[in-house]
Amino acid sequence: MSESEYVTLESSDGFQFVIHREVAMLSGTVKNMLSSPGHFTESTEGVIQFRDIKAIILEKVCKYWYYKARHLNSVTEIPHFEIEPEYALETLMAADFLDSKRKNCCPVCHL
Amino acid sequence: MSRRNRGNAGTTYVNNVRGPTSALTSFLNERGIRRANPAPAPPVATPPENQDDNEDDDDDEPTSPPNHAAASSSSSSTPAPASSSRPTRTARLIRGRNLPARSTRASQSNEADGVDDDSDSGDSDDDDDSDSDNKNLIPIVISTSTARAVRATRSRVTAVAASSSSSVAVASSSNASSSTAKGKAAASKKRPRKKDASDDSDDEDFHDITGHISRSNFSHKGRMPQGSNKIVFCSRCRARFTIKAGTTPAVDEDDGGLLCPTCAGTGSPGPSKNALPKAKPVKRARRKAQKAEIECHIPSLQDLCIRKIANSIEDVEAFGDISDLSLDKICKIICRNRSLNADTLQLFLDSRHSELILYDCTDITAVGLQSIAQFCPNLRSLKLKLCGRITNEVMDYYTEHLTKLTSLMLIGPILILEHTYIKLFETVGERFEKFELKGSSRFSLKAIKALCDNCPNIIHLRLGDCNLMDDEWLEPIAGLTKLKSLRIRNPEPDKLTTPAVVKLIQAVGSGLEELELKGCNGLTDEVLVDAIRPSCVRVERLNLSGCEELTTEGVETLLKDWSVNPGLTYINLENCVMLKDEALMALTKHSGDTLEELNVSGMDELTKDALQTLTRCVNLMELDASWVRAMDDDIMEQLVEAAPRLAKVTVWGDHRLTECCSSRKGLKIVGREGDYVDLRFI
Numbered sequence: 001m002s003e004s005e006y007v008t009l010e011s012s013d014g015f016q017f018v019i020h021r022e023v024a025m026l027s028g029t030v031k032n033m034l035s036s037p038g039h040f041t042e043s044t045e046g047v048i049q050f051r052d053i054k055a056i057i058l059e060k061v062c063k064y065w066y067y068k069a070r071h072l073n074s075v076t077e078i079p080h081f082e083i084e085p086e087y088a089l090e091t092l093m094a095a096d097f098l099d100s101k102r103k104n105c106c107p108v109c110h111l
Numbered sequence: 112m113s114r115r116n117r118g119n120a121g122t123t124y125v126n127n128v129r130g131p132t133s134a135l136t137s138f139l140n141e142r143g144i145r146r147a148n149p150a151p152a153p154p155v156a157t158p159p160e161n162q163d164d165n166e167d168d169d170d171d172e173p174t175s176p177p178n179h180a181a182a183s184s185s186s187s188s189t190p191a192p193a194s195s196s197r198p199t200r201t202a203r204l205i206r207g208r209n210l211p212a213r214s215t216r217a218s219q220s221n222e223a224d225g226v227d228d229d230s231d232s233g234d235s236d237d238d239d240d241s242d243s244d245n246k247n248l249i250p251i252v253i254s255t256s257t258a259r260a261v262r263a264t265r266s267r268v269t270a271v272a273a274s275s276s277s278s279v280a281v282a283s284s285s286n287a288s289s290s291t292a293k294g295k296a297a298a299s300k301k302r303p304r305k306k307d308a309s310d311d312s313d314d315e316d317f318h319d320i321t322g323h324i325s326r327s328n329f330s331h332k333g334r335m336p337q338g339s340n341k342i343v344f345c346s347r348c349r350a351r352f353t354i355k356a357g358t359t360p361a362v363d364e365d366d367g368g369l370l371c372p373t374c375a376g377t378g379s380p381g382p383s384k385n386a387l388p389k390a391k392p393v394k395r396a397r398r399k400a401q402k403a404e405i406e407c408h409i410p411s412l413q414d415l416c417i418r419k420i421a422n423s424i425e426d427v428e429a430f431g432d433i434s435d436l437s438l439d440k441i442c443k444i445i446c447r448n449r450s451l452n453a454d455t456l457q458l459f460l461d462s463r464h465s466e467l468i469l470y471d472c473t474d475i476t477a478v479g480l481q482s483i484a485q486f487c488p489n490l491r492s493l494k495l496k497l498c499g500r501i502t503n504e505v506m507d508y509y510t511e512h513l514t515k516l517t518s519l520m521l522i523g524p525i526l527i528l529e530h531t532y533i534k535l536f537e538t539v540g541e542r543f544e545k546f547e548l549k550g551s552s553r554f555s556l557k558a559i560k561a562l563c564d565n566c567p568n569i570i571h572l573r574l575g576d577c578n579l580m581d582d583e584w585l586e587p588i589a590g591l592t593k594l595k596s597l598r599i600r601n602p603e604p605d606k607l608t609t610p611a612v613v614k615l616i617q618a619v620g621s622g623l624e625e626l627e628l629k630g631c632n633g634l635t636d637e638v639l640v641d642a643i644r645p646s647c648v649r650v651e652r653l654n655l656s657g658c659e660e661l662t663t664e665g666v667e668t669l670l671k672d673w674s675v676n677p678g679l680t681y682i683n684l685e686n687c688v689m690l691k692d693e694a695l696m697a698l699t700k701h702s703g704d705t706l707e708e709l710n711v712s713g714m715d716e717l718t719k720d721a722l723q724t725l726t727r728c729v730n731l732m733e734l735d736a737s738w739v740r741a742m743d744d745d746i747m748e749q750l751v752e753a754a755p756r757l758a759k760v761t762v763w764g765d766h767r768l769t770e771c772c773s774s775r776k777g778l779k780i781v782g783r784e785g786d787y788v789d790l791r792f793i
Contacts, residue, residue: 061412092433092437096436098412
């Protein structure tokens with residue numbers, strides 16, 4: 001099974017975000033989805049559908065992952081990551097879900 | 112930044128000196144500002160900020176050229192701009208600082224001049240020097256009084272700047288030219304003064320003090336590492352000092368160790384003049400690097416969102432489906448911002464919750480507190496901190512409506528009376544497992560008896576700052592055989608005696624996993640030897656902080672071959688001031704493998720030998736070694752190497768620990784002396 005460099009994240013309102021696999025792996029939940037031993041659509045095709053996350057929130061989350069990946073080993077000062085107050089709550093909910101550390105998180109259900 | 116710096120510098124150097132005459136003189140001398148010698152100030156005494164100040168003064172620049180022009184036109188001499196610029200700027204720099212001290216000086220010296228005009232000329236050259244320097248400043252301060260005075264003074268400033276070689280000549284000329292100004296200014300005199308001579312002798316005293324090496328040598332800036340400077344400790348007096356880049360320190364003939372300048376008797380280290388300008392950029396860079404080190408930890412997306420939400424908590428209508436952890440974090444932040452009130456409280460109330468912690472209930476009224484029971488009837492655990500407004504009625508309401516409550520924690524319920532507690536305990540009865548009470552002076556013996564009689568299943572009992580607590584309380588507590596965690600904190604002095612505590616621990620000790628006797632300062636070694644050693648076989652967390660009477664022998668006897676106890680994970684010996692090396696050695700020998708948190712703060716008797724045994728604690732995660740003065744870079748390095756899980760070390764007052772000691776990512780060192788500058792950035 002060859003792994004593509006990119007994965008596709010699909011939001012609840014149908015937007016697709018094609019991002020680097022390693023960046024997406026920063027999220028515990030996405031990592032579990034992509035690397036689960038079973039043959040789920042997510043791990044074989046590299047497409048994940050988030051039926052609870054709107055595009056604008058998912059975009060923010062993707063931006064954060066890139067922000068984190070970029071500054072992960074940085075020794076210089078890190079710029080502030082801006083979140084609009086009106087989306088903060090929804091972003092928090094998405095972040096709570098996506099940052100799950102549970103190893104055996106079922107990749108299909110729980111959405 | 113520039114403004115603040117200037118303010119700081121002013122405060123540091125001038126404000127605290129109260130001598131009316133000598134303050135400015137000493138200040139000027141310290142800065143090396145002399146009329147006779149316009150060369151740059153001696154580098155040792157001048158902190159790097161000085162330059163910054165000069166540069167930052169530029170915003171004053173537009174006002175000064177006209178003054179220059181007026182000055183040069185009124186005085187006959189026309190100074191070359193290049194030569195005049197530095198001293199004038201220095202004068203202005205001083206003018207910007209510390210008005211009160213100077214104006215006092217101004218009025219006084221003017222008065223003196225008005226009364227006895229000849230006194231100045233009779234002074235020695237040296238005093239005259241500084242004195243006339245002061246006078247240069249005087250009329251600037253009181254410039255509002257007369258325009259003429261201002262002009263006369265400024266002319267003198269310029270004149271002083273121009274003639275840098277002949278001090279006496281300038282002094283006399285300035286005396287002559289400023290007589291009119293003095294006459295005007297003398298109108299504002301408040302008390303007659305005829306003690307110029309005595310003041311001058313004061314000045315001389317201050318010369319000695321400020322000219323002394325120690326002052327310039329031990330300023331904090333002097334100790335900051337700059338460039339390749341090194342911080343070391345004197346082998347003789349153990350004082351900390353800096354080896355400047357490019358200099359070699361004195362060496363002790365006896366043992367070959369390095370000597371500080373004071374011990375070596377070499378006087379001020381006196382770095383070369385060109386070292387000063389370099390020092391600043393280097394320091395900046397280091398500061399920046401440290402700041403980056405602090406900030407290089409990337410916050411999680413949740414934390415970023417939580418901070419945002421907490422800032423605009425007033426606009427949130429409902430939280431929706433966020434995790435309990437996030438909810439708790441939001442609650443913590445808004446409690447810290449003191450914005451938890453009856454309105455924002457509603458966000459945290461939901462019938463699904465089984466647990467609620469409110470960290471600051473100060474702004475919540477009794478009605479608001481009552482609504483907790485209305486909206487969260489399924490609560491099993493309720494913690495209310497700073498709940499001074501909770502009333503007996505509300506508590507009774509909780510008793511009736513929170514039918515699943517098993518755990519209650521109240522901090523500061525000052526209004527609740529004994530009978531309310533008794534009613535609560537009678538109602539909750541056997542389902543009650545956890546009770547924590549802090550800061551209540553109305554919780555009484557009757558109440559504790561009611562608790563112990565009605566609630567035999569109590570597992571956690573924590574009583575802190577209860578004024579009425581005494582030996583009699585311990586008897587009913589001894590009946591709580593299911594106790595796993597017992598915390599008794601800060602009883603009134605001498606209310607708890609050793610025999611009663613021994614009896615209590617012997618009764619309940621076998622089940623205890625956690626025992627805290629914080630602040631029970633009357634307890635003696637019998638508690639360790641007769642109670643804890645035989646009884647507390649399961650105890651993992653032991654807090655004996657503030658038990659000042661405990662001795663090294665007691666701790667040794669407790670821990671020596673204490674094989675029935677598999678090892679402690681947490682021990683707090685804060686302020687057990689009598690404990691010496693052997694106590695810590697016994698501890699690391701007994702619990703070296705298991706220890707995760709250790710607090711030896713305030714155990715000043717410890718030496719390097721004992722601290723070195725901390726390397727046995729390979730699982731150590733948190734260490735508080737504040738005020739343990741033997742702690743130094745060497746031990747820290749060994750510790751960092753030995754304990755890979757170490758995450759936080761607190762070292763307040765450990766002056767031998769420098770900012771040079773090695774650290775690693777993820778390890779937080781709190782309270783290092785050299786880091787104090789950076790605390791402002793956090």
